[in-house]
Amino acid sequence: xxxxxxxxxxxxxxxxxxxxxxxxxxxxxxxxxxxxxxxxxxxxxxxxxxxxxxxxxxxxxxxxxxxxxxxxxxxxxxxxxxxxxxxxxxxxxxxxxxxxxxxxxxxxxxxxxxxxxxxxxxxxxxxxxxxxxxxxxxxxxxxxxxxxxxxxxxxxxxxxxxxxxxxxxxxxxxxxxxxxxxxxxxxxxxxxxxxxxxxxxxxxxxxxxxxxxxxxxxxxxxxxxxxxxxx
Ligand SMILES: [Zn+2]
Ligand SMILES: [Zn+2]
Numbered sequence: 001x002x003x004x005x006x007x008x009x010x011x012x013x014x015x016x017x018x019x020x021x022x023x024x025x026x027x028x029x030x031x032x033x034x035x036x037x038x039x040x041x042x043x044x045x046x047x048x049x050x051x052x053x054x055x056x057x058x059x060x061x062x063x064x065x066x067x068x069x070x071x072x073x074x075x076x077x078x079x080x081x082x083x084x085x086x087x088x089x090x091x092x093x094x095x096x097x098x099x100x101x102x103x104x105x106x107x108x109x110x111x112x113x114x115x116x117x118x119x120x121x122x123x124x125x126x127x128x129x130x131x132x133x134x135x136x137x138x139x140x141x142x143x144x145x146x147x148x149x150x151x152x153x154x155x156x157x158x159x160x161x162x163x164x165x166x167x168x169x170x171x172x173x174x175x176x177x178x179x180x181x182x183x184x185x186x187x188x189x190x191x192x193x194x195x196x197x198x199x200x201x202x203x204x205x206x207x208x209x210x211x212x213x214x215x216x217x218x219x220x221x222x223x224x225x226x227x228x229x230x231x
Contacts, residue, residue, distance in 0.1 A: 006057075007028065007200065007202060007208055008163055009161045010030065010031035010032075010160070011029070011030050011031070011158075011165060011202075012028065012029050012054075012057045013026060013028055013208070014027050014028065014057060015040075015041070015042045015049070015050040016207075017205070019049075019053060020042055020046050020049040020050045021046035021049060023043035023045055023075055023114065024042035024046065024050075025043070025075040025076045026040065026204050026205065026207070027039065027040050027041055027042050027050055028167060028202055029054055029057070029059060029064075030139075030141070030158060032136035032137040032138075032139040032141075033138060034063060035063055035064075035065040035136050035137055036054075036059060036061070036063045036064045037064075037066045037067075037136055037141060038066070038083065039068050039156060039167045039169075039202070040069060040076040040077065040204070041069075041076070041077060041078070041079040041080055042075075042079045043074055043075045043076075043114065043116070044074065044078025044082070044118070045078065047079035047082040047083065050079065061087060062087065064083065064087040065089055065136070066089055066090050066092060066134060067084065067092065068134070068141070068143065069091065069092065069093040069097075069101060070154055070156070070167065070169040070170070070204070071149060071152060071153040071169065071170060072093070072100040072101050072105075072109050072150055072152065073109060073110045073170065074109045074111045074114050074118055075114065076169060076170075076204065077101060077118070078116065078118060080121045081121045084121060084122075090124045090125060091121065091122070091123050092127065092134065092143070093123045093125075093152065093154075094127045094128075094143075094152030094154050095126040095127060095128045095152060096147070097152025098126045100152075101118075101123055102120060102121060102123055104117065104118030104120050107178050108150070110178075110179070127143055127145070127154060129145070139158060139160075140159075141156055141157075141158050142157050143155075143156050144156070144157070144193075146168070146186075146189035146190075146193065147182060147185040147186070148171075148173075148175070148183065148185045148186020148188075148190070149170045149171070149173055149174070149175065150179050150180060151180050153169075153170065153189070155167060155169075157196060163199040164196060164197065164198045164199050164200070165198065166196060166198035166202065167202045168202070168203060168204075168219075169203065169204030170204045170205070171190065171203070171204075171219065172203075172206075172222050173186075173222070173226070175226070175231050177231055181231060183226055184229045186226070190223050193219055194216060197216075198212065198215050199211060199212050200215070201219075203218075
């Protein structure tokens with residue numbers, strides 16, 4: 001399996017800057033019974049490479065039923081219309097980032113920064129609560145609203161085989177007025193994530209952190225860097 005070695009039982013990294021395209025943030029696939037749930041989908045330049053990686057991990061991309069978008073930035077969501085059209089999957093995002101995703105807002109999605117355009121897409125399920133659940137087969141994916149980097153940023157976790165696996169993309173920031181970032185909200189969000197005591201953190205750009213102590217150190221390290229509420 002080489003580079004597509006499982007992060008944990010039935011969970012694979014299938015996209016990222018050195019796995020699919022230099023612009024891609026990390027893309028993960030979670031097997032839930034017969035279904036596959038994708039966490040983010042890359043910047044939109046090389047969705048075919050992600051599909052190939054899914055196949056190389058021994059999975060059939062036709063099984064993708066759900067695509068969870070962690071926030072509205074193009075390096076995480078650029079291929080959303082590709083996957084939605086090709087596999088007819090349900091696109092899930094937080095309500096507070098969903099309008100930017102649907103309209104492809106060039107500033108809020110950072111498409112302008114990446115010198116690209118985002119095709120318009122519909123978000124099928126808008127998460128509105130502080131914490132919501134995606135039921136998938138016998139598995140439960142917990143989606144936690146973790147605003148800060150963007151207003152509608154979410155983090156996702158799943159408990160599997162005695163481990164808690166947390167998908168926390170861009171929890172490190174950056175924080176800008178253009179993104180409507182909020183450091184004070186972000187600090188509360190990071191404290192929520194620390195309470196989860198996750199064993200494995202699948203980060204958006206820097207890879208996979210484990211064990212538990214290293215995950216905690218990673219989050220606390222960023223908390224220590226942003227002591228002021230001002231951007
Ligand atoms: Zn981002
Ligand atoms: Zn990012």
